[in-house]
Amino acid sequence: MAFRAFFSALGINAPEADTVPARTDVHPGEELPLRVAVRGGGADVQVDRLTVELVIRVEECEPAETGWAAPQVLASVELGSFTLAAKEERTFEGSVAIPWEMPLTHALGRGLKGARCALRTTMAIDNAVDPGDFDEIAVHARPVQDAMFQAFADLGFRFAEAEVKKHYRNHQRTQKLAYCQELEFGFPSSYNRQSQLEMTVITARPDSVEVIPGSIGSFLFTADELDVAAWTSWLDDFCRSHWSA
Structure with a gap:
C-alpha cells in the first residue's frame, strides 16, 4: 500500500515522494514505521521540508456529511530538508506514533461508519507545498x-x-x-x-x-x-x- 504526491506546478518531470507504511492496520499506542522514497524530477531542487502526517476526519471541519476534504493532523514526523538532484533517488526511514486516545476506525474487526484515518506526505519546495495524497489506514480497537x-x-x-x-x-x-x-x-x-x-x-x-x-x-x-x-x-x-x- 503506497501513495504518491506529485508537484504539478513544477511540470511533468516534477519530483515525487512515495510513502510505504510498514503495515496498514494499527492499534492506539503503537509506533508505525514507514519508508519514504523520493525521486528527483527534471531539475535540481531544494526540498525545504518533507513531512509525513497522521490525519483524521473531524466532523465539523468537513463541508459535506461524508466529506474527507479537510483532514486534521494528530501526529507527524519531519524527515528534514535537503537538495534533491535531477533524477536522484533517496530513501528516508521514520515512524509515526499512534496516540493512545487515537480515534478508532474499526472495532470487533469491522469498519465504523464515519471514521477515517490516513497518512499524508507533504513536500515543500521553494515555498510551494504540495497538498499531499492519502493512503488510509485502519485503527483497530484495543x-x-x-x-x-x-x-x-x-x-x-x-x-x-x-x-x-x-x-x-x-x-x-x-x-x-x-x-x-x-x-x-x-x-x-x-x-x-x-x-x-x-x-x-x-x-x-x-x-x-x-x-x-x-x-x-x-x-x-x-x-x-x-x-x-x-x-x-x-x-x-x-x-x-x-x-x-
Whole structure:
C-alpha cells in the first residue's frame, strides 16, 4: 500500500515522494514505521521540508456529511530538508506514533461508519507545498475497547456512527488531544428510549479508561477491570438507573 504526491506546478518531470507504511492496520499506542522514497524530477531542487502526517476526519471541519476534504493532523514526523538532484533517488526511514486516545476506525474487526484515518506526505519546495495524497489506514480497537463494543451488541444496542469532534471533554483531566470521538448507539426497546446514546471513551493512557455517556457525568476505570462482563453490567445498570425499562 503506497501513495504518491506529485508537484504539478513544477511540470511533468516534477519530483515525487512515495510513502510505504510498514503495515496498514494499527492499534492506539503503537509506533508505525514507514519508508519514504523520493525521486528527483527534471531539475535540481531544494526540498525545504518533507513531512509525513497522521490525519483524521473531524466532523465539523468537513463541508459535506461524508466529506474527507479537510483532514486534521494528530501526529507527524519531519524527515528534514535537503537538495534533491535531477533524477536522484533517496530513501528516508521514520515512524509515526499512534496516540493512545487515537480515534478508532474499526472495532470487533469491522469498519465504523464515519471514521477515517490516513497518512499524508507533504513536500515543500521553494515555498510551494504540495497538498499531499492519502493512503488510509485502519485503527483497530484495543481489547478494552472491543469489549465495550461487544457489551453494547450483547445488550441489543445498534451502532450508528462514529464522529470525531474538535473539543475537550476533560472531566477527569485525562484527555490530551484536542479531539475526541463520539460513538452513537441506538437504544434497544428494553430501555424504552427512542433516541441514541452518545458515548465518549477517552483512553489517553494504557491503564485507564474515561467513559462519558452523553451529558450525564464521567466515569473513570482502570483498563484491567473492564472485560465484556464488566462493561455489560455497568452499561446495563447505568441505562436502567437513568431510563425506565
